[in-house]
Amino acid sequence: MYTAGIDIGSVSTEVVILGEGGVKGYSVLDSQVDIEKTAEEALDMALDMARLGRKDVAYSVATGYGRNNVHYANKQVTEITCHAMGAHYLFPNTRTIIDIGGQDSKAVALTTDGPSGPRVVDFCMNDKCAAGTGRFLEVMARVLDVDIKEMGPLSQKSTKEINISSMCTVFAESEVISLIHQKHNKEDIISGLHTAIARKVLSLVQRLDIREEVTLTGGVMKNVGVVEKLQQELSPRKINLPEEPQIVGAIGAALLARKYVCS
Amino acid sequence: MTIVEDQRKRQREFFTLQFQKRLKRPRGYSPLKSSQARERAMFRLLLESFREGSSVVWKSTFVPSEIIYSLGAIPLYVESFSAVASAVDICPPMLDTSERCGYSRDSCTFLRAVLGASHKDILPRPDALVSTSYYCDGDPKIFDIFAEEYKKPHFYLHVPYAAEAGWAIEALAEQLEEVTIELAKVMGKPFDKERLSEIIQSSNEARRYLLRANELRRHVPSPMLGCEAIDYIASITQLWGSPELVRISRLLCEELEERIEKGVAAVDPEQFRLLWCHLRPYYNDEVFNYLEGHHKAVVAFESVNLITWKEMDPEKPFRSLAEKLLANPAIGPYERMTREVARMIRDYQIDGVVWMSPWGCRHFNSMAQLVKDGLRRELDVPFYILDLECIDKRNYSKEQVRTRLDAFIEVLGGRKEGCTPQV
Amino acid sequence: MWKEYLKEDSRGVLQYAPVDxxxxxxxxxxxxxxxxxxxxxxxxxxxxxxxxxxxxxxxxxxxxxxxxxxxxxxxxxxxxxxxxxxxxxxxxxxxxxxxxxxxxxxxxxxxxxxxxxxxxxxxxxxxxxxxxxxxxxxxxxxxxxxISPEGLREAIGLCNETRVLLQRLAGLRRQKRPPLSGHDFFDVVSWAQRNDKSYVNQKLRLILQELEMARGNGTVGPRLMLTGSPLGSPELISLIERLGAQVVCEDLCTGMQYFSDLVEKDSPEPLNALARRYLDIPTARMADTRARWGYLHKMAEEYDVDGVVYFTLKFDDIYLFEYPFIRNKFQKAGYRVLLIEAENFLTNVGQIETRVQAFTEMLG
CATH class of the missing domain: 3.40.50.11890 (Rossmann fold)
Incomplete structure (x- = not known):
């Protein structure tokens, strides 16, 4: 039996096909204005990879901001629960999940106490401020005139980290512009930005009771620079990084779909 | 600024129109008669204050309206005015005006809406202004600025932080007496202690009914929607001391008793019972409708309806009013608030707490995490700090709020076995 | 030379303040x-x-x-x-x-x-x-x-002396070319707030001796007043002064508010005297906006300022609510006002520099 998990985020859309023995196929697409169309395309791509057709999918769960716009999904669950379930599936000792997405960042606390498996006990999300989200990096990449995907590798070449002290996106933008004018290396500035984002996200995580192990999820975790800074800030706790951090929510959704179809 | 009757008439007509618009607004529930009476009473009070010959005293949250009624004046509770303005959707231009004047968008929207409204001169003009040091820092400051603008006296009450210290009651009672006597001078009439005693008695009577209503709301399933109940703001309403409040609260009790007797549940089937802390979004009912209608999670009680003071002694009005003010759990160290929240959780068999945090509300935001952590030490109840705006609909994102509420309901569901999936 | 006095606090202070x-x-x-x-x-x-x-x-x-x-x-x-x-x-x-x-x-x-x-x-x-x-x-x-009434009275004497000395020091800044910069003044006040008072008083006398003789070599750039949220460091002041203006007075708790008034001496009830004086400091948090404006206006006149910089920390409500009122008052009295909003330490330096420089050019 196969189930599908569809995660429609503000930046990207992911679909995971789950079968006996694990993930059979997945896809990642940029989210388009037409959410439904993107969701269809992503589903077909993932099914192609799994060599399956739509009729093979017994149940599907949609999550993410566009979750209510996926007409083929049987049920909608928030990305908070889905990321937690996905992270727990990949790393069963996970108790805290940190997810940095395009427009939201969140920290989730999980428990496995009780008879019926893992469940979310507490969570925190960013407020209207974009400082700890993928959006923040996007704005800064534009100011620095670099590809957002290069930010991670570039930051690793940093020799002298620059302190970006501003917590506010608007202030940080002006701070970065001054730094560019002062002829600081882009690499060093980027490294500083990664620290700033890690600090901001940490302020969310701290509001929960942080338990080990901590699993990092979400598209921004593809950025090695951010991951490194988070590891430093959270040290010495045990940190897990999934191979494909951005599909964890979709994995969680597919897992929940399996649960629903069985119950 | 000289007031001409023509202006007052226009203001009155403007608000009458707004009120009629408001009454026609569709609701997700059929309100109790008492709630409708309450809403009418609030508007009547506002319209009264535009009448020639009316004396109006602007007050901030904790200034006891009892003393204002005792002088035959009408209290204008300014933050409550912003709530009304938001409900009838006239806030955006008021907020824009305040921003143009230079007020920061990071500050309290309740106060900024009033600042904008005063700039546009659509408010009933004050004869005097009274503020207290609680809730917030902004109040006394802008009241003094208003006082200068309207060329009227401003009286400031310092509510001691050490609410439980012996000297605090005396110190506050003395200030209350002083303010009342000064206000009487402004109104040009002698202070009538007997009148105040009568009003204290009426306030006591309403308190007894509202306490009874709060008790009735403990019933499972809840007889009343939070969406409707929260508007009573029993802890701070400016109707305290008015005969209307006695009538309204008596009617409320009767209606709740009737509902319980007939087995009417506000939310059917009642899945979860929530405690809501802080006020509400006034620009629409969406959040409450979503929780109570869609998720069947009834807001069983609200922190703003909490009555913490004891019955007042009409013979000692100032001392009693001081005690009433100081009984507020928002005063003093955060442990006082934690204690009350814990009590409400137990009294109302609460499954989860939603602590609303508007961006500009320093006072309430600042306690959120402290109270959450404090509760975690003694009670295992999910607690979510929800970023949500009270007044400015332009700072409300439906989807963002829904995702957070959905996730919170999933957390509550996870605790009730069988309600949601476990992997 | 006089700046050395501020540096030797760790050693010099010992003779006045026993370690325990x-x-x-x-x-x-x-x-x-x-x-x-x-x-x-x-x-x-x-x-x-x-x-x-x-x-x-x-x-x-x-x-x-x-x-x-x-x-x-x-x-x-x-x-x-x-x-x-x-x-x-x-x-x-x-x-x-x-x-x-x-x-x-x-x-x-x-x-x-x-x-x-x-x-x-x-x-x-x-x-x-x-x-x-x-x-x-x-x-x-x-x-x-x-804590005895005598102890309080003695302390009042000591603190009043600091206040008088700092008032004299501040007075020097009324000169056309003040002998000390705003940055210097900030350093003196925060030093005075952290060291033994008798030691501070003695050193302040020496500082005054030197500076009352000295001639200012400050710029002739616009004379500015700084007011608003508390500043923990002189960073903003030095930024302003680097750009050619001079901060000649500041309504800050790390500035002139600290010695705004004396406590009534030899009062039979020293506690009441203290209560009166410490409530009389016209800080922005006090409700009386008229007294506050009177104090600010008087300062602006006495120090002959050309413009006012109003600084607010983000989310510092007292100032966020006061600013438009004070700005209007200053503008009506003929002063230009520049608003600077920042975090606790200056992160948006480039942004602030542009604003301050434009303001200075405008006043110049």
Missing amino acids: RGKIGYLSIHVPEEIILGAGRLPYRLLGRGKPVKRASAYLPKTFDPSVLDSLEGAIEGEYGFLEGVIVANVSDAHRRLYDAWRLCGTPKNVFFLDVPKGADALRVKTFSLALSALMREMETALDVR
Whole structure:
């Protein structure tokens, strides 16, 4: 039996096909204005990879901001629960999940106490401020005139980290512009930005009771620079990084779909 | 600024129109008669204050309206005015005006809406202004600025932080007496202690009914929607001391008793019972409708309806009013608030707490995490700090709020076995 | 030369302050230093660390007075561990919660609270006296001392002397070319807030001796007044002065508010005298906007300023609500006003530089 998990985020859309023995196929697409169309395309791509057709999918769960716009999904669950379930599936000792997405960042606390498996006990999300989200990096990449995907590798070449002290996106933008004018290396500035984002996200995580192990999820975790800074800030706790951090929510959704179809 | 009757008439007509618009607004529930009476009473009070010959005293949250009624004046509770303005959707231009004047968008929207409204001169003009040091820092400051603008006296009450210290009651009672006597001078009439005693008695009577209503709301399933109940703001309403409040609260009790007797549940089937802390979004009912209608999670009680003071002694009005003010759990160290929240959780068999945090509300935001952590030490109840705006609909994102509420309901569901999936 | 006096505090101070005299920290200048002195301790003003906040945000919201978050971070990190206690005053919502959070997770463990009314009339003074005596009783128990009226009177004399000397020093800045910069002045005041008063008084006399003879070599750029949120460091002042303007007076708690008035000497009731003086400081948090404006206007006239820089910390409500009112008053009185909004330490320097420079050009 196969189930599908569809995660429609503000930046990207992911679909995971789950079968006996694990993930059979997945896809990642940029989210388009037409959410439904993107969701269809992503589903077909993932099914192609799994060599399956739509009729093979017994149940599907949609999550993410566009979750209510996926007409083929049987049920909608928030990305908070889905990321937690996905992270727990990949790393069963996970108790805290940190997810940095395009427009939201969140920290989730999980428990496995009780008879019926893992469940979310507490969570925190960013407020209207974009400082700890993928959006923040996007704005800064534009100011620095670099590809957002290069930010991670570039930051690793940093020799002298620059302190970006501003917590506010608007202030940080002006701070970065001054730094560019002062002829600081882009690499060093980027490294500083990664620290700033890690600090901001940490302020969310701290509001929960942080338990080990901590699993990092979400598209921004593809950025090695951010991951490194988070590891430093959270040290010495045990940190897990999934191979494909951005599909964890979709994995969680597919897992929940399996649960629903069985119950 | 000289007031001409023509202006007052226009203001009155403007608000009458707004009120009629408001009454026609569709609701997700059929309100109790008492709630409708309450809403009418609030508007009547506002319209009264535009009448020639009316004396109006602007007050901030904790200034006891009892003393204002005792002088035959009408209290204008300014933050409550912003709530009304938001409900009838006239806030955006008021907020824009305040921003143009230079007020920061990071500050309290309740106060900024009033600042904008005063700039546009659509408010009933004050004869005097009274503020207290609680809730917030902004109040006394802008009241003094208003006082200068309207060329009227401003009286400031310092509510001691050490609410439980012996000297605090005396110190506050003395200030209350002083303010009342000064206000009487402004109104040009002698202070009538007997009148105040009568009003204290009426306030006591309403308190007894509202306490009874709060008790009735403990019933499972809840007889009343939070969406409707929260508007009573029993802890701070400016109707305290008015005969209307006695009538309204008596009617409320009767209606709740009737509902319980007939087995009417506000939310059917009642899945979860929530405690809501802080006020509400006034620009629409969406959040409450979503929780109570869609998720069947009834807001069983609200922190703003909490009555913490004891019955007042009409013979000692100032001392009693001081005690009433100081009984507020928002005063003093955060442990006082934690204690009350814990009590409400137990009294109302609460499954989860939603602590609303508007961006500009320093006072309430600042306690959120402290109270959450404090509760975690003694009670295992999910607690979510929800970023949500009270007044400015332009700072409300439906989807963002829904995702957070959905996730919170999933957390509550996870605790009730069988309600949601476990992997 | 005179700047050397500020540097030798660690050594020089020893002869005035025996090592065993503990220090009590305080954050707001509405906290009477005389009470700390009366308890046989040294008052020590906390001015923040100017570093990013990490752990403090686990307790308090981010939309919060950044200087308070900074103080809490220092308390969590143990940076104030050398203090015997700290007094937090009820000057804002932020400070009330600082008191809560500090008790939970900060050092030192002795955290005292002082309630401060926002008015200075008779009943408010009476309330404040009651709050002060409650604080004294608490300190007496925690520190095992007795604070006597004589002790208070002696401390009043000492602090008044500091005030008079600082007033004289500030007076020098009325000259066309002041002998010391705004940055220098900031350094002197924060030094005076952190060291033994008799030592400070002696050194201040020497500083005055030198500077009263000296001739200013400051620029002839526009004379500015600085007002607004507390500044923990002179960074903003030096930025302004680097760009060719001169800060000649400041309505700041790390500036001239600190010595705005004297305490009534030899009062039979020293506590009441203290209550009156400490409520008379016309800070922005006080409700009386007329007194506040009178004080600011007088300062602007006395120091012959060309323009006013109004500084607000993000989320510092008192100033956010006061600013438009004060700006309008200044503008009506013929002064130009520049608003600078920033975090606790200057992060948006480029942005601020452009604004300040344009302002200076406009006034020049």
